[in-house]
Amino acid sequence: MVVEPRVKDYICTTAHPTGCAQNVKNQIAYVKSKGVVKNDNAPKKVLVIGASTGYGLASRIAVAFGYGADTLGVMFEKESNGRRTATAGFYNTRAFEEEAHAAGLYAKSINGDAFSQEIKDQVIDTIKAELGKVDMVVYSLAAPRRTTADGTKYTSVLKTVGQEYSNKTLVLKDNTVTEAHISAANEDEINATIKVMGGEDWIDWMQALSDAGVLADDVITVAYSYIGPKITFPIYAEGSIGQAKKDLYKSADIINDDDSDIRYASLSIPEAILILSSTSDRNVESAPCLVVLPTSSLLNMQHTFTYGVH
Numbered sequence: 269m270v271v272e273p274r275v276k277d278y279i280c281t282t283a284h285p286t287g288c289a290q291n292v293k294n295q296i297a298y299v300k301s302k303g304v305v306k307n308d309n310a311p312k313k314v315l316v317i318g319a320s321t322g323y324g325l326a327s328r329i330a331v332a333f334g335y336g337a338d339t340l341g342v343m344f345e346k347e348s349n350g351r352r353t354a355t356a357g358f359y360n361t362r363a364f365e366e367e368a369h370a371a372g373l374y375a376k377s378i379n380g381d382a383f384s385q386e387i388k389d390q391v392i393d394t395i396k397a398e399l400g401k402v403d404m405v406v407y408s409l410a411a412p413r414r415t416t417a418d419g420t421k422y423t424s425v426l427k428t429v430g431q432e433y434s435n436k437t438l439v440l441k442d443n444t445v446t447e448a449h450i451s452a453a454n455e456d457e458i459n460a461t462i463k464v465m466g467g468e469d470w471i472d473w474m475q476a477l478s479d480a481g482v483l484a485d486d487v488i489t490v491a492y493s494y495i496g497p498k499i500t501f502p503i504y505a506e507g508s509i510g511q512a513k514k515d516l517y518k519s520a521d522i523i524n525d526d527d528s529d530i531r532y533a534s535l536s537i538p539e540a541i542l543i544l545s546s547t548s549d550r551n552v553e554s555a556p557c558l559v560v561l562p563t564s565s566l567l568n569m570q571h572t573f574t575y576g577v578h
Contacts, residue, residue: 467519
């Protein structure tokens with residue numbers, strides 16, 4: 269199959285296995301260049317929930333090649349069917365496991381819906397059989413929808429809260445600049461986004477792992493957030509996703525209160541970022557395209573002032 273880029277507005281709907289593999293190798297090479305950290309507090313057995321792209325993939329690479337940790341990853345990706353390419357996350361994970369195994373590291377991935385009890389049970393069984401206990405849990409799950417235990421389906425949205433928002437955007441298909449408009453989310457959409465992208469499932473995961481006895485003493489769990497530049501505040505920090513992130517912060521406190529042996533950290537990165545993710549079925553409307561224009565300008569400035577390194 270010949271892989272050609274297919275772009276819809278701001279999303280590339282195809283992924284190249286060689287390109288994805290090289291991206292993973294580049295990240296691994298960077299981590300290796302910093303040397304392996306060896307101390308008693310370094311993570312040794314790590315569960316990464318949402319391990320195939322973005323922060324989750326970066327975290328998995330960092331703990332594996334920066335600390336020599338064994339890693340178990342959870343992802344929800346699609347293989348190639350011969351007509352369409354696999355998702356980027358599928359190729360990323362395959363490349364990571366190949367590099368990890370070549371380095372003598374344990375690396376295994378479970379492909380399925382991380383929100384489901386079935387996948388939680390499968391992960392717990394795998395930890396018991398192959399790792400014993402984990403001393404770090406990275407929760408980096410980003411999803412378009414979630415089905416809860418009672419069968420209710422929720423869909424997340426990237427919208428503003430209170431009023432509509434307009435700004436210029438870059439259309440990647442033809443590199444033209446146009447105006448994009450984002451409508452305000454209603455109360456149901458905000459609550460649904462909190463259900464999908466908030467901290468409820470993080471709590472569920474930590475409770476399930478604790479109940480199963482697969483958490484090491486003084487285990488650390490980490491979740492990620494994003495603030496970004498002021499221009500994106502209406503969409504992210506103050507938008508529907510921002511409301512979900514506020515719930516995530518509260519969930520960290522709940523996890524810590526429930527078990528004093530669990531330490532947590534919630535990381536916030538206050539700068540523009542580009543995350544390569546699988547977005548073919550993501551209900552994101554047009555919000556992320558508003559980030560592309562200022563981010564592309566930022567990257568251009570970084571190239572100018574840091575001699576091509578960013």
